[in-house]
Every structure is written in C-alpha cells, then in structure tokens.
Amino acid sequence: MCPKCHEPLIVVEFEGVEIDYCPECRGTWFDAGELEFVTELGGVPAGPLHRALQLAGPGRGGTRRCPRCRRKMHVIALGDSPPVEVDRCRAGHGLWLDAGELVTIVREFAGNEDAVVAGFLADLLRHGLAEHTGRGEL
Ligand SMILES: [Zn+2]
Ligand SMILES: [Zn+2]
Structure with missing residues (x-):
C-alpha cells in the first residue's frame, strides 16, 4: 500500500532491483540499500548518499x-x-520518495560532472516505468 495515498503499489524491476511504485501519486519505495544501489548503477558514487543517509539522524x-x-x-x-x-x-526497511524526489536526489549527489549520468539514470528509470505501466513519470 502506498504510504501517501493508500493505493496498491506495483513492482517495477530495474536492473534486478525491485522498486515499488505508486501509479496514483508516482511515488517510489526503495528497500534498504536499493536507492544507493540504483544510483550507483547510474554512475553516481554511492558514498556521499550513503553518508547523508547515516548523518540524517532519526529525523x-x-x-x-x-x-x-x-x-x-x-x-x-x-x-x-x-x-x-x-x-x-x-x-530500517527503506525509504519512500515522493514524485520527483528521486531525480532531485540523484542530481544533488551526482555533482556537476555527473549531471549527464544522473539524467541518463532518470531516463532509464522512466523507461522502465513506461514499459511496466505505460506511464514514464517519476
Ligand atoms: Zn500513492
Ligand atoms: Zn518498516
């Protein structure tokens, strides 16, 4: 169930990682470690993001x-x-990202020189979503 709008989530497979996606609000759920893994596939170093997740504290x-x-x-x-x-x-089960937050995070942690790669990753994810749902929106 979607944490935001309580619709059932669908599973979208991306490079062997199963990401739960809400077709209603376009949010995404990443199990623990999956966000770092997926961003690393896109050429974004996982280190800074991993540290940010640790430094974020309890919130x-x-x-x-x-x-x-x-x-x-x-x-x-x-x-x-x-x-x-x-x-x-x-x-510690994972993270919920609202629509658009994944792209923002990838850009935040990619740094300038990797911005092209970050865009590429976002496009790949959109493509995966389009294949599964007919909608390529994050
Ligand atoms: Zn939702
Ligand atoms: Zn939990």
Whole structure:
C-alpha cells in the first residue's frame, strides 16, 4: 500500500532491483540499500548518499506508514541545497520518495560532472516505468 495515498503499489524491476511504485501519486519505495544501489548503477558514487543517509539522524515523526511493517515513518532531510525531505522506516526497511524526489536526489549527489549520468539514470528509470505501466513519470 502506498504510504501517501493508500493505493496498491506495483513492482517495477530495474536492473534486478525491485522498486515499488505508486501509479496514483508516482511515488517510489526503495528497500534498504536499493536507492544507493540504483544510483550507483547510474554512475553516481554511492558514498556521499550513503553518508547523508547515516548523518540524517532519526529525523522527526511523520504520519505516513512503512509499506513493509505498517509503522509510522520518520521524515529525514537529505543534502543541503536545499534539503530533500524523505520518509524513512524507523525499523530500517527503506525509504519512500515522493514524485520527483528521486531525480532531485540523484542530481544533488551526482555533482556537476555527473549531471549527464544522473539524467541518463532518470531516463532509464522512466523507461522502465513506461514499459511496466505505460506511464514514464517519476
Ligand atoms: Zn500513492
Ligand atoms: Zn518498516
């Protein structure tokens, strides 16, 4: 179930990674470690993103529920220009990204020289979504 609009999530496979996607609000759920893995496939170094996830701390209490354990997630801030607020399961199941946040995060952590790669990754994901859903929107 989507943490935001409570519609059933669909599974989109991308390079062997199963990403849960909400066709209604276009949000995406990444199990723990999947976001770093997917961005690394796009040529974005996983280190800075991994550190940002660790440094984000516990965050503040949110209202959305983890699709895995159904408990309320916490809101954490990633990056600083400006920060992207994402929902993270306190039990470590993963991260929920609203529509558009994945692309923002990839661009944030890609740095200038990798911006082309980040765009390429975003395009690949959109392509995967279009194949599965007929909609290529993130
Ligand atoms: Zn949704
Ligand atoms: Zn959970």
